Amino acid sequence: MEKWYVAAKKADFDRWAAEYHISPVLARILRNRELTEDKEIRKFLYGTLEDCYSPWLLKDMDKAVEAVLAAVGRGTHIRVIGDYDVDGICSSYILTRGLRLLGASADTAIPHRIHDGYGLNEHLIREASQDGVGLIVTCDNGIAAAAQIELAGSLGIDVVVTDHHEVPFRTEEAEGGRVRRELLPPGLAVVDPKQEQCNYPFPGICGGVVAYKLVSALAEKTGSRELAEALEELLEFAALSTVCDVMELRDENRILVKEGLKRLRRTRNPGLRALMEVNGLEPEKLSAHHLGFVIGPCLNATGRLDTARRALELLQSSSLAEAMTAARELKELNDSRKNLTLKGVEQAEEYIAEHHMEQDKVMLIFLPQVHESLAGIIAGRIRERYNHPVFILTRGEEGVKGSGRSIEGYHMYEAMTAAARFFTKFGGHAMAAGLSMREEDIEGLRQAMNDGCLLAEEDFVPRVHIDVPMPLDYGNEALAEELELLEPFGVGNPKPLFAQKNLVFLSGYKMGSKKNCARYTVQTPEGGRKQLVFFGDLEKFGQFLEEKFGTGSQEALYEGHARFAVSVVYQLGRNTYQGRTQLQYVMQHYC
Secondary structure, three states: OEEEOOOOOOOOOOHHHHOOOOHHHHHHHHOOOOOOOHHHHHHHOOOOOOHHHHHHHHHHHHHHHHHHHHHHHHOOOOEEEOOHHHHHHHHHHHHHHHHHHHHOEEEEEOOOOOOOOOOOOOHHHHHHHHHHOOEEEOOOOOOOOHHHHHHHOOOOOEEEEOOOOOOOEEEEEEEEEEEEEEEEOOOOEEOOOOOOOOOOOOOHHHHHHHHHHHHHHHHHHHOOHHHHHHHHHHHHHHHHHHOOOOOOOOHHHHHHHHHHHHHHOOOOOOHHHHHHOOOOOHHHHHHHHHHHHHHHHHHHHHHHHHHOOOHHHHHHHOOOOHHHHHHHHHHHHHHHHHHHHHHHHHHHHHHHHHHOOOOOEEEEEEEOOOOHHHEEEEEEEHHHHHOOOOOEEEOOOEEEEEEEOOOOOHHHHHHHHHHHHHEEEEEOOOOOEEEEOOHHHHHHHHHHHOOOOOOOOOHHHOEEEEEOEEEHOOHHHHHHHHHHHHOEEOOOOOOOOEEEEEEEEEEEEEEEOOOOEHHHHEEOOOOOEEEEEOOOHHHHHHHHEEEEOOOHHHHHHOOOOOOOOEEEEEEEEEEOOOOEEEEEEEEEEEO
């Protein structure tokens, strides 16, 4: 059961409407996005790349630039070491291309999910030493690799860390109580906005953006025209990273994605063009949704079921013909991943039932036969279904590996730090994390995570935050067009939700080749008739009708002789199909 909340934040909406030439409805939505100052509102509505923050505000950026330019000047062999997800792949592409444009002898290593695991490890360091590497630049990893970086130093390899993950810490007794002490790796430079001593104004950037900032600083420092021009293309990858790593689309993230999408729609990168083509995407209509749910999963599939080097090689393709072959292979891998994910979700559901885990605050689900690369996706699906923090654990080559996905109010990384004794390795964010551990410790970890969880019963009830209670009749073409000013939508900037009570459902019909969506004719309290589209669970909606209005209600609706009063939360937008654009109301929730 959901709880609906109507936002009731205060502001002078009429003044905002007049000042920024917007409707009071849009003004209310802006306030619901935690915008209060005129400067913030103007930046949200009309911000450009000039409103983004200087890379030099990142702690150690000056040291990182100095170390890289010194290595380039000496002709040192530089190796970029990334990660096997989209953020790591794009970060690697950004840094490697930037370094090569500076004339560096630079190559890339992407850890293998199964054989290497996440981030730096001893094998990658020793391999770099054998290859004559003199400088390693990490991206999307490294902040938790102190031991590996010490090893690199002992072998004569310098390391520059660029990352965005939480900084490891320990708590110590001190005068006045327990304090947190950061455990920073011993690199020549450590560029990570999550550091306590970093005063970067917006620390919620991804690894790809940190990499982009380093290349921007290098372009500025060297005055390289070629590198400055390449920033246009590299922005596309920073935007892709931001969306696929599920960063909040607020502040400069929103600007970077908005501007990145403009460039992606006319990208000249053969790999990206090929991915759009094999997935049937029209470049001019590309949105953040397509990045997160179409292009991103194809790139991720290689790191899940094969090696992420294939995704990087696709992005580095020199021709569209070469890229098309690779893109088709990636799409096939992603289709296979989808089928394996469905099976994994079913197994997780069975595990929950067999182990009576419905009452666990934190769900630890051990699926030894599931491919470890799918753990994060399955954790996300189970989290959505139960609204609990979830860890999916699988059996790897060396012990148990797992991924976690969290909910609002539960900082997963800090909770794991409190139970660090159970892990051989872990890292992550507030909302997501990865881990390695011994199989015999699973039950102990489950007990510790649940004992330490302070979430109350109401925290597990899904919350629906309604922006504005608004009659469907008010949602006209002009407002739908105005709402497009808020794009791109995503985490931290969701598509606005409106609500109306007592819409009378009169008839409906199922659409699509699988009949898994529907269009309903509803009558508003004011007497008008509207078409309401629903892309959700039709079976669940049918059960709701049967329970609320009696047996046969679902059949009556689709036969066209219903009269059921239902309150609805909906989205308003414009849909273009076969060249025709029309207003669209999309039902999201009902009661």
